[in-house]
Amino acid sequence: MRIPLSRIQLALFFILLCPVNIIGLWWAVGSPLVMDPNSICRKTKRLAGKQAELCQTQPEIVSEVARGARLGVRECQFQFRYRRWNCTSHNKYFGKVLQQDIRETAFVYAITAAGVTHAVTQACSMGELLQCGCEATRSRAPPRPPAAGPGEPAGSGEGGKWEWGGCGDDVEFGYEKSKQFMDTKRRRGKSDIRALVDLHNNEAGRLAVKLYMRMECKCHGLSGSCTLRTCWKKMAPFREVGDRLLERFKGASKVMGGNDGKTLIPVGHNIKPPDRQDLIYSAESPDFCQANRKTGSLGTRGRTCNSTAMDVSGCDLLCCERGHRDETLEFEENCLCRFHWCCVVQCKKCSVRKELSLCH
Template sequence: MLPLSRSQLGLFFILLCPANIIGLWWAVGSPLVMDPNSICRKTKRLAGKQNELCQSEPEIVNEVAKGAKLGVRECQYQFRSRRWNCTSHNKYFGKILQQDIRETAFVYAITAAGVIHAVTQACSMGELLQCGCEVTRNWGPPSPLAIGPGADGSAWEWGGCGDDVEFGYEKSRQFMDAKRKKGKSDIRTLIDLHNNEAGRLAVKNYMRTECKCHGLSGSCTLRTCWKKMPHFREVGDRLLERFNGAFKVMGGNDGKTIIPVGHNIKPPDKQDLIYSAESPDFCQANRKTGSPGTRGRVCNSTALDVGGCDLLCCGRGQREETVVVEENCLCRFHWCCVVQCKKCNVKKELSVCL
């Protein structure tokens, strides 16, 4: 078995456990210490293919953990200016994941997206024996925009090392979609599985085409093209848009369907994020709801959007602070080819929520 770090073990534990447990271990740097076999033995919900992967493919487990960590970082970037900033403090985060709110929907989606992205990338980099570059498929010709300027009249072919997103998709599905029994009132399972899929599709459905020119003296008589995943920042941006337009839903009487709440609302599609409960306002610290509050947060006194002091400080006002930070200064270019800088202490004015 390949050893995993504490943070990877903690993240792995998240992916395989039910929602009322994963909040305890979602944070990076979890104190959980056990080997992969122990996780598999103690997590009784593992079954079938999940258990097989846990036991026989620890290198896949390692990439799953990297993907979850990638999702954590992107979540914290996308929510950096919001009242809830994707904090990973266990005492708050566990409560967030116990609720069917918008924020939980984003966490599940971005984590599932991180897993498909990390596993697929590992395949393309030759780091996994189970996969490699994508096998060339019988796609139609790429668009002229994808091929590049001067594409008219030049030959092209599918080749290179395309990303095997189908392999990454399958591994993400196996690890993220917990095997739960679906009852008539199991709206939580339906919501979590839907949001997991939305995250994966934010990667799979937005593959881009890259091409490389071949020919003497830059003649570009032949272009080789392949499919690559979108940059993960694009994935985060796309899921944040879905977060802003998330659908509130309720469970159908058959226990297998979700129904949008409200009149004349179209059903959410597979790429939409869904939730069933309203979020707290996150203004005050509240362990019961998982709100860390916004007291002490740095805000932008001139902005009118979500990072502005009026919204972030919830109308409580802000105080001005002067802090000293170390920055590069007096930079000079030395031939060839080094830029050397000195370190200077710079005073900055910050606005901090009361």
């Protein structure tokens, strides 16, 4: 039976991508060839150590790892939707970007590591994994609760009693599983610096979830007195994680390897060393203006731009100063929808015109 070329290309990309990591796994999962965690483990024969152990003993966690990787790539596509490189899902081009050590690659590694942390942690809280559940809070000393806000009942601030309860997110478990599966084994030789950069960006992604937990509380008491407040820790919505990492992407630091092969040094004078939450890279990005398979650039020809914006979505920047054309497109959409008891929604079709600006 003849296999479609796209599937062969996906398989080749998966095999050739080095080192083996969750990004490669994501492409395998996203292809028609691999749809379940057992297949992931069969396809990744080069996995070793903790990764192989997870595959053999905890396939349900591998399933959440794959879901987290997809979550990360979808967020990448949202955050980069107006940029010249828009985190394309075209595997041939995406793979070329991952093989470079550029700023965009740093974001992909970070957001994917964050996605795995978020997905595994959420699965724990939802009771979908036997290995974990809600966060254990018995031994934790209760910190000072926030002061009562405007309109909150008396006693809900610092003077009110409160205790840990509810179902807090066990982010430590998600963090550890992400680290086990995402962090590749450090190799000796020329790949040392690249491995250090990848490991750093993976950690930055996980910390974007772990360090920004928020406290949620519920009041208890007669007549809304809030004499007791039950509180728990929850992760921020993943969109906030993506927003946070995009800011780190904008301020990413260029680094080079130290003489010992084990340290990273910021490039340039009077530049502070990047901290654990910063994204780092060692090579300059291509401009992504023209299609180029070697760099993974699809180019920006035909992309929709904003003719009035002055930011990255503006036609001048997105079209690389090649100019743009304005087109009027007409399409149909549902309109004048009515709900009929019970339970049908009936809509009419309306013709809508939309003005679009497209890059030359």
